[in-house]
Amino acid sequence: MYDPMTVEPKWRARWEERGTNSMDVAAAKKPYYQLMMFPYPSAEGLHVGNVFAFVGNDIHGRFRRLQGWDVFEPIGFDAFGIHSENYALKVNTHPGKLIPANIARFKEQLKRTGLMVNWEHVLATTDPDYYHWTQWIFLKLYEAGHAVKKQAPVNWCPECKTVLANEQVEDGYCERHPGTRVHQRYLSQWFFTITKYVERLLDNLETLDWSESTRTMQANWIGRSEGAELIFEAPAGTRIPVYTTRPDTVFGATYLVLAPEHPLVDELTASEQQNEVGKYRREAGQKDVVTRKVGDREKTGVFTGTYARNPATGESVPIWIADYVLMEYGTGAIMAVPGHDERDFEFAEKFGLEIRRVVAASSPSPSSPPDQARAEVEDDTLPYISWGGVLVNSGQFDGLGPAEGVKAITAWLEERGSGRTKVQFRLHDWCISRQRYWGPPIPMVYCDGCGTVPVPYDDLPVLLPEIDDFKPDESGMSPLARHEEWYRVPCPKCGKLARRETDVSDTFLDSAWYFLRYPSTKFDDRAFDPATTEKWLPVDSYIGGNEHAVLHLMYSRFITMVLHDLGLLNFEEPFTKFRAHGTIVKDGAKMSKSRGNVVVPDDYIDKWGADTFRMYLMFLGPYLEGGDFRDEGIAGMRRFLDRVWTLTKKMATGAGELDRGAVRKLHQTIKKVAHDIEGLHYNTAISALMEYSNTLRAIEDDEAGLSRELLEPLIVMLAPFAPHFSEECWERFGHADSVHDASWPPFDEELARADEVEVVVQVNGKVRGRLRVAPGTPEAEVVESAMADEGVSRFVTGREVRKTIYVQDRLVNIVV
RNA sequence: GCGACCGUGGCGGAAUUGGCAGACGCGCAGGAUUUAGGAUCCUGUGUCGAAAGACGUGGGGGUUCGAGUCCCCCCGGUCGCACCA
Numbered sequence: 001m002y003d004p005m006t007v008e009p010k011w012r013a014r015w016e017e018r019g020t021n022s023m024d025v026a027a028a029k030k031p032y033y034q035l036m037m038f039p040y041p042s043a044e045g046l047h048v049g050n051v052f053a054f055v056g057n058d059i060h061g062r063f064r065r066l067q068g069w070d071v072f073e074p075i076g077f078d079a080f081g082i083h084s085e086n087y088a089l090k091v092n093t094h095p096g097k098l099i100p101a102n103i104a105r106f107k108e109q110l111k112r113t114g115l116m117v118n119w120e121h122v123l124a125t126t127d128p129d130y131y132h133w134t135q136w137i138f139l140k141l142y143e144a145g146h147a148v149k150k151q152a153p154v155n156w157c158p159e160c161k162t163v164l165a166n167e168q169v170e171d172g173y174c175e176r177h178p179g180t181r182v183h184q185r186y187l188s189q190w191f192f193t194i195t196k197y198v199e200r201l202l203d204n205l206e207t208l209d210w211s212e213s214t215r216t217m218q219a220n221w222i223g224r225s226e227g228a229e230l231i232f233e234a235p236a237g238t239r240i241p242v243y244t245t246r247p248d249t250v251f252g253a254t255y256l257v258l259a260p261e262h263p264l265v266d267e268l269t270a271s272e273q274q275n276e277v278g279k280y281r282r283e284a285g286q287k288d289v290v291t292r293k294v295g296d297r298e299k300t301g302v303f304t305g306t307y308a309r310n311p312a313t314g315e316s317v318p319i320w321i322a323d324y325v326l327m328e329y330g331t332g333a334i335m336a337v338p339g340h341d342e343r344d345f346e347f348a349e350k351f352g353l354e355i356r357r358v359v360a361a362s363s364p365s366p367s368s369p370p371d372q373a374r375a376e377v378e379d380d381t382l383p384y385i386s387w388g389g390v391l392v393n394s395g396q397f398d399g400l401g402p403a404e405g406v407k408a409i410t411a412w413l414e415e416r417g418s419g420r421t422k423v424q425f426r427l428h429d430w431c432i433s434r435q436r437y438w439g440p441p442i443p444m445v446y447c448d449g450c451g452t453v454p455v456p457y458d459d460l461p462v463l464l465p466e467i468d469d470f471k472p473d474e475s476g477m478s479p480l481a482r483h484e485e486w487y488r489v490p491c492p493k494c495g496k497l498a499r500r501e502t503d504v505s506d507t508f509l510d511s512a513w514y515f516l517r518y519p520s521t522k523f524d525d526r527a528f529d530p531a532t533t534e535k536w537l538p539v540d541s542y543i544g545g546n547e548h549a550v551l552h553l554m555y556s557r558f559i560t561m562v563l564h565d566l567g568l569l570n571f572e573e574p575f576t577k578f579r580a581h582g583t584i585v586k587d588g589a590k591m592s593k594s595r596g597n598v599v600v601p602d603d604y605i606d607k608w609g610a611d612t613f614r615m616y617l618m619f620l621g622p623y624l625e626g627g628d629f630r631d632e633g634i635a636g637m638r639r640f641l642d643r644v645w646t647l648t649k650k651m652a653t654g655a656g657e658l659d660r661g662a663v664r665k666l667h668q669t670i671k672k673v674a675h676d677i678e679g680l681h682y683n684t685a686i687s688a689l690m691e692y693s694n695t696l697r698a699i700e701d702d703e704a705g706l707s708r709e710l711l712e713p714l715i716v717m718l719a720p721f722a723p724h725f726s727e728e729c730w731e732r733f734g735h736a737d738s739v740h741d742a743s744w745p746p747f748d749e750e751l752a753r754a755d756e757v758e759v760v761v762q763v764n765g766k767v768r769g770r771l772r773v774a775p776g777t778p779e780a781e782v783v784e785s786a787m788a789d790e791g792v793s794r795f796v797t798g799r800e801v802r803k804t805i806y807v808q809d810r811l812v813n814i815v816v
Numbered sequence: 817g818c819g820a821c822c823g824u825g826g827c828g829g830a831a832u833u834g835g836c837a838g839a840c841g842c843g844c845a846g847g848a849u850u851u852a853g854g855a856u857c858c859u860g861u862g863u864c865g866a867a868a869g870a871c872g873u874g875g876g877g878g879u880u881c882g883a884g885u886c887c888c889c890c891c892g893g894u895c896g897c898a899c900c901a
Contacts, residue, residue, distance in 0.1 A: 212820085212821095213820060213821070213895085213896085216819075216820060216896085217819095217820085217895095217896060217897085220818095220819070220820090220896075220897060221896095221897080223897090223900065225900075225901090227901085242901085243900095243901070244901060245900095245901065246901080257901090299899090322899095323899090324899045324901095325899080325901075326899075326900070326901090328900085329900045329901075330900075330901065333901095334901050335901085336901085337901090341901070342817090342899090343899055343901075344901080346899095424900080424901090425900095426900055546895080546896085549896085550896085550897095583895095619828085619829095619840085619841070620828070620829090621828065621829065622829085625821095625822090627828070627829085628827095628828070630827085630828075630842085632827080632828090632842055632843075633827090633828070633841065633842050633843095634842095635842085636841050636842055637841085639841095639856095640841085642856090683828095683829070683830085683840085683841095684829095684830070684831095684839090684840080686840080686841090687829090687830075687839065687840035687841075688839095688840085689840095690840055690841075691839075691840065694840090758836085760835080760836045762835085762836090762881085762882075764881075764882090765835095765881065765882045767836060770836080802881085803881070804881090805835090805881055805882080807835055810835060810836085811835050811836075811882090813835080813881055813882065814881090815881050815882095
């Protein structure tokens with residue numbers, strides 16, 4: 001009987017002794033970088049979702065190794081950030097104390113899972129040897145002009161006394177304090193100018209071998225749109241630029257709306273409207289960023305009391321301010337076309353503004369041009385939004401389709417100096433300041449004389465001080481701002497007393513470059529060694545969750561591009577291939593502590609062994625889609641390993657004739673399993689291995705029986721899935737070396753070929769018989785024997801054969 | 817609302833280019849072994865039907881000799897984005 005409780009620890013110990021998994025990064029000849037997204041080391045430890053993800057990554061890495069690659073499969077810990085910090089606050093223990101214990105626990109669990117992790121190259125983002133280089137990257141970006149300081153709104157929870165990320169705000173309330181409304185504060189913060197790279201970030205997507213869903217999400221996030229910037233002029237000559245994707249509808253623009261924060265509002269507000277406008281702006285400022293965007297969408301706004309000239313019609317249109325217009329997008333001002341935009345329509349209805357139709361749904365007939373179209377348009381009670389139809393009420397442009405109208409009207413306005421075509425993106429600059437404690441201090445110093453001064457490279461790292469009062473307070477500043485002994489430093493330039501930046505950087509910066517560090521963890525004088533990096537990067541295979549499809553992957557690509565442009569990297573895309581794995585759910589619902597349906601891997605590994613658990617997880621469903629975790633099936637997987645175990649004990653020693661059918665099945669299996677592992681289709685790879693073992697079981701008592709040639713390839717193919725079990729079998733076969741240093745079994749097309757195929761005979765598309773023929777039998781011969789088949793002739797005789805369809809080696813269809 | 821993906825036995829899920837639907841596994845039933853239970857092994861297992869056969873991949877229509885697969889409409893689900901002008 002196979003006993004994982006003794007076999008698995010035995011092999012883990014031996015792997016460590018022999019250094020089986022410690023591939024020498026410097027000496028590797030055929031490098032293959034197999035990366036998985038590193039975990040946040042939570043206090044709860046590894047959950048099945050992590051194990052599922054890591055095992056899938058490990059199988060691919062181990063398979064590549066069997067194919068002869070020098071596979072580098074590192075792991076690290078994303079241990080900075082608000083998660084760790086909030087947990088530390090909750091249990092009232094310093095995060096610096098919690099993290100090492102959590103990491104130790106994770107390591108233990110990861111090892112028990114049997115991963116081929118290279119433990120010589122572990123990293124933790126909280127380690128000063130690591131964040132030294134996170135700060136170095138900040139300085140590199142600063143030097144290149146990609147790090148700038150500007151004012152930005154943040155969510156503030158008065159109860160937590162801290163800034164919240166958008167994800168921590170639920171419908172305007174703090175996620176930790178359901179009764180507390182979050183509001184908006186303006187703070188001066190550091191930004192990385194990722195928007196400068198927006199075209200490359202979008203265009204390069206097409207060249208990447210990434211999950212389609214991930215690329216789509218990135219493209220949506222970047223949000224490219226084409227349109228025009230048009231100028232509306234106020235009487236005093238103030239030019240108000242607006243961005244629109246529908247410049248063809250400018251003849252229908254009956255009013256303007258500015259965002260409440262728009263810098264021109266003061267100037268444009270008439271004196272009698274001052275009070276109203278001021279009040280509205282204050283109210284808008286009170287709303288937190290999230291509520292304003294997703295909360296109650298009842299339109300609100302106030303009239304500024306002034307007008308601007310529509311550049312197309314020359315008419316005066318009223319200028320309003322309303323919070324449905326966002327300052328962060330476009331120019332922070334829109335031309336409202338209520339006839340053809342739902343939001344503008346709703347607003348116009350509410351405030352009694354003019355609605356003018358400028359696109360008719362159907363083409364006016366030549367006999368009764370625009371009049372008829374106008375009539376039908378005026379009946380409408382809702383805006384008409386489509387790229388179909390024709391322009392009406394648009395002067396010389398009447399009759400054009402919207403797409404032609406865009407070109408013609410933009411060109412016409414451009415000629416008159418009131419517009420130009422414009423491409424707009426949704427992506428914003430990346431705010432990296434966090435008014436928190438648990439992160440790498442931003443390496444900047446503010447000096448009264450010299451201004452903003454970067455910390456010299458030689459003074460890095462700026463160590464995060466160990467303070468007890470890491471709890472945030474009312475001020476909106478980092479807890480570090482309470483520690484004068486820390487932030488008071490001499491200015492690096494002039495030596496006078498100056499002040500450190502007290503904010504720390506975003507966790508996403510830690511993870512935006514960690515893959516560069518792994519191969520170079522041995523170098524303490526550089527972030528990443530040029531020769532090592534050239535050898536190992538870009539990453540050959542990256543696997544992770546789609547929850548990081550946008551931010552993490554986008555930021556990593558951005559940092560890589562910047563470092564490339566600075567001449568520090570010779571590639572500009574970090575991940576050649578990326579696949580998003582699926583999610584494991586329980587009873588159809590996402591696992592979460594609040595639902596109480598979290599599955600902890602430890603008990604399963606204790607009971608069934610890591611190998612059984614690994615295979616079971618992979619067999620649940622397609623790796624790229626995930627599946628539902630149930631206890632019922634796991635015994636079946638254990639049964640499978642037990643059967644293979646029994647097979648290996650029956651290995652025939654004599655040199656009998658090999659079973660032809662088994663050899664054929666073997667080669668078919670080699671091909672299928674390799675193909676499936678490459679595509680990460682582990683569930684079907686496992687089922688192919690099961691089929692092959694069933695084939696062997698059927699001949700186990702035969703004379704020639706189970707020869708080494710039939711059994712050993714099964715064990716090798718099983719090795720990526722069940723690494724301990726396979727080692728034990730391999731050893732019992734008399735091998736002194738590791739099965740993981742063996743080679744993937746060679747595939748022979750000739751041996752895989754069937755010497756007889758079954759051809760299905762259909763009459764009118766219904767199966768009426770089957771024939772066994774040699775592969776490649778010509779059509780005429782097959783049809784002839786098909787007609788002779790009793791089951792077939794019953795349905796054919798006495799009827800006229802209209803035609804026959806023949807698919808080589810597969811099917812005959814006789815149409816009568 | 818917009819975008820992407822998906823819907824197949826009692827269950828999880830298979831099915832290159834349109835070509836035997838239900839691989840593999842779970843569960844279940846019968847049998848062997850066992851004092852019994854468990855474990856193991858063998859056989860069976862989409863539905864209706866005694867059988868021949870008919871029906872069958874969320875529903876409806878279409879293309880085709882042939883549709884789970886392609887096209888159109890509808891219903892249901894999952895994920896992402898969400899006042900982005």
